[in-house]
Amino acid sequence: MGRWKMILLIVGIFLLIFAIVTVSRTFMTESRQPEPMKTEVTIDEDKAIRHFSEALTFKTISYQDRNAFDYPEFERFIDFLEDTYPAVHQQLEVERVNDYALIYKWSGSESGKKPIGLTSHYDVVPVLEGTEANWEQSPFSGTVIDGEIWGRGTLDDKIGVIGILEAAEHLLEDGYAPKRDVYFMFGFDEEIGGDEGAAAIVDLLEERGVSFDFVLDEGGAIVENMVPGVEQPVGVVGVSEKGSATAELTISGSGGHSSQPKDHTNIGRVASAIAKLENTQFNADLRGPGETLFEFAAPEMSFGMRYVFANKFIFEPIIESILLKQPATAALIRTTIAPTVFQAGEQYNALPEQATAIINLRVMPGESLEDVKKFIEETIDDDEISVSVSGSEATSVSSTDSWQFQTIQQAARNVYSDAVMVPYLMFAGSDAKHYDRIADNTYRFLPVLITSEDLTRMHGTNEHVSIDNYLNAIAFYMEVMKESDRK
Structure with a gap:
């Protein structure tokens, strides 16, 4: 055999081995998505929509200058929550921190299990002066039209506060009782850092020795055409x-x-x-x-x-x-x-x-x-x-191989069965960073299917969310609480 034929043979063998190894690795990749367990959630949709619409009318605006806060408006919003969710306020322990941050404790039946925490914030960013006329619907109207709910906070982040409380109210009315303690924690100054809201909540709970298996805050969402090669919507859960x-x-x-x-x-x-x-x-x-x-x-x-x-x-x-x-x-x-x-x-x-x-x-x-x-x-x-x-500094990186992450994956898949749920690195800040001190894991996920245009509306003009997304958010929070009890 000539020298060049030998070289070509060796190269051919090498390429064959390379192809076998790399193609085998490709076929050996296994899905890390849990099978959806579709659940039927029956709620009074009209009432839930009315509640969210009214919540958006309160001008709970965060300003860099805290002296500019309209605190009576924050007080009215808290009164609204108490009137709107009677079962939650009668059966859960409710506590205020720095007057306007809120802690709800739903005591579980098994004291040996660590609690979980669901957190959101009800403050919103101001509407940029001079842009009010650019809104198709008034930013604090809570208008419901053509299958959409309009207003500041529909995406960031009154949808989280109201979604969690709607979920809890419904579960309570159904007689559901959690096995582990569940905390709801709502800040009022996240948009300017959360120092008097989430940070103060953490200080108080840390003094009491409370620590969480995981805390779930706002963050990534479900987006279409996000990851090359993936046709399904991709839900990104911030792990840091x-x-x-x-x-x-x-x-x-x-x-x-x-x-x-x-x-x-x-x-x-x-x-x-x-x-x-x-x-x-x-x-x-x-x-x-x-x-x-x-x-x-x-x-x-x-x-x-x-x-x-x-x-x-x-x-x-x-x-x-x-x-x-x-x-x-x-x-x-x-x-x-x-x-x-x-x-x-x-x-x-x-x-x-x-x-x-x-x-x-x-x-x-x-x-x-x-x-x-x-x-x-x-x-x-x-x-x-x-x-x-x-x-x-950057926050710690939470586990993606644990039941805690899989709980969020499963809950999301139960509601959005075709979504591919993946971890990701969050670029923006959230209240979750404060909970790092008292939680084994902190995750960041907003359970809605949004477009790239929606992302620009969060702090911009014409912020709104579809009714389906809002109702799915309620279902997701119910699923998170129920899935956590299976662990």
């Missing part, structure tokens, strides 16, 4: 949230007249530093919740995409390069850099004596604020620019 850091880059020095500038001015130095950061970027790595997302999604993909993700150890560089092409997927695999404020100068013909840039960074789990500061300093390589970094 990125840290949020603010980096301040400042340089000070002599100003002077703009007619005699130095080659590198204060503005130019800081601008150059930002350019270096944007050109360098943090290292991308498909790991943690981002990696787990695709492990759960891969078995549901078309063959070609399943082949790639089932053999990630070979194709990881290609996968990462694809994910980096879109901001939403790039944020899954690296700490992000977003310059948001630049402050310098007061007059067109005078060089500023100081220039400052403010950068918002969303920090990956496994990276610290100290790591962020070190990266910035090494990347900009300018000793005259001072760098300060403050903010919150």
